[in-house]
Amino acid sequence: MTDYNYASFPIDMDGADFEAFPRVLKAGDRAPDGELVDATTGDAIKLSSLWRSGPLVIEFGSIT
Amino acid sequence: MAEAYAADGVKFVFVYTREAHPGEKYPHLTSMTQKLRHAADMAERLELRRPMLVDDLDGTLHHAYGRLPNMSYIIGGGGKVVYRASWTDPANIGHVLDQLVATRRGQREGVEHRAYYAEWQPMIPADRVEFCRLLLRDVGPRAVREFIDAMEHSVGEGVARSMRDWWSEVDPER
Numbered sequence: 001m002t003d004y005n006y007a008s009f010p011i012d013m014d015g016a017d018f019e020a021f022p023r024v025l026k027a028g029d030r031a032p033d034g035e036l037v038d039a040t041t042g043d044a045i046k047l048s049s050l051w052r053s054g055p056l057v058i059e060f061g062s063i064t
Numbered sequence: 065m066a067e068a069y070a071a072d073g074v075k076f077v078f079v080y081t082r083e084a085h086p087g088e089k090y091p092h093l094t095s096m097t098q099k100l101r102h103a104a105d106m107a108e109r110l111e112l113r114r115p116m117l118v119d120d121l122d123g124t125l126h127h128a129y130g131r132l133p134n135m136s137y138i139i140g141g142g143g144k145v146v147y148r149a150s151w152t153d154p155a156n157i158g159h160v161l162d163q164l165v166a167t168r169r170g171q172r173e174g175v176e177h178r179a180y181y182a183e184w185q186p187m188i189p190a191d192r193v194e195f196c197r198l199l200l201r202d203v204g205p206r207a208v209r210e211f212i213d214a215m216e217h218s219v220g221e222g223v224a225r226s227m228r229d230w231w232s233e234v235d236p237e238r
Contacts, residue, residue: 004123005082005093009210011217017131021150024130027181031139032128036117039080039103045117047125054073054141055164057066059114059152060126061078061134063106064085064203 065154066114072165073141076114080106081126084133085211088204096121140164151188192223193230205236 025032033048050056066076080103086092093099099118107116119125129137130150138147138160147160167177192215199207212231215224232238 004127005121007086007092009085009207009214011210011214013214014218018150021130021132021135022183024128025145025148027145027148028179029145031137031143031145032125033143034119034125034128036079036119036125037100039100039116039118040107041115045115048143050075050077051139051141051143054075054168055146055161056139057074057076057157057161058129058137058139059076059078060081060129060132060136061106061152062081062083063090063102063109064083064087064199064207 065158069161069165072161072168074161074165078107078112078114078116079125080116080118081133082123085199085203085207087199087207087210090203093121138164141168153186153188156186192227196227196230200234209235 031047031051033046036045036047037043038045047056047058066074069076080099082099083090083092083102090102093102096118099121103116103118106112123131129135130148132150134152135148135150136152136157137145137149138157140146146164147157149156171177196208196211199211208231212224212227215227221228
């Protein structure tokens with residue numbers, strides 16, 4: 001398996017993550033929780049604290 | 065969009081993951097300090113008004129959600145996955161939020177609701193040359209070269225031909 005933080009885009013990057021995506025979780029499952037850090041303020045944030053009182057939209061991404 | 069739904073109690077966050085196409089301007093991540101810096105930099109470039117969050121250097125939370133580069137989720141109040149998509153499409157997110165908000169309103173008024181399950185495979189335009197142009201502008205030529213090489217290797221030279229033709233005109237090392 002490729003390193004998570006690979007230094008170069010792997011020439012043999014396969015679609016395994018895309019193919020597996022429908023099986024990782026499904027609608028109706030409990031959402032994975034985790035401790036995150038706000039990159040702008042430095043505050044620690046528990047993800048579940050954001051969905052406790054209402055819906056939470058999470059977008060994942062990177063610069064490149 | 066975040067502002068439009070704030071009154072309905074919907075929160076929005078962005079989770080920065082890793083550099084999918086590392087290059088000259090944004091190399092791969094080797095420390096938490098760098099991960100936080102890239103994330104803060106991205107928040108500034110996008111003029112992001114949502115919180116920009118990061119998990120650990122190994123991407124533990126990113127893995128738990130499926131490890132794709134541009135996925136999105138809606139979690140219902142209480143913590144269950146309501147919507148997940150391998151690509152972020154604001155129109156779909158808006159539609160799901162409208163329904164969620166209407167459901168919550170109905171439930172508050174005493175209307176009984178039940179869940180149903182749906183799957184869907186929408187299509188989006190995939191302009192690979194435009195994607196390469198943005199990579200060149202934002203990251204540098206190495207990321208473009210590596211992406212085109214990988215596309216030729218995995219998808220085939222036919223699919224990658226438009227990118228290769230464009231690159232042969234603009235590659236600074238041609």
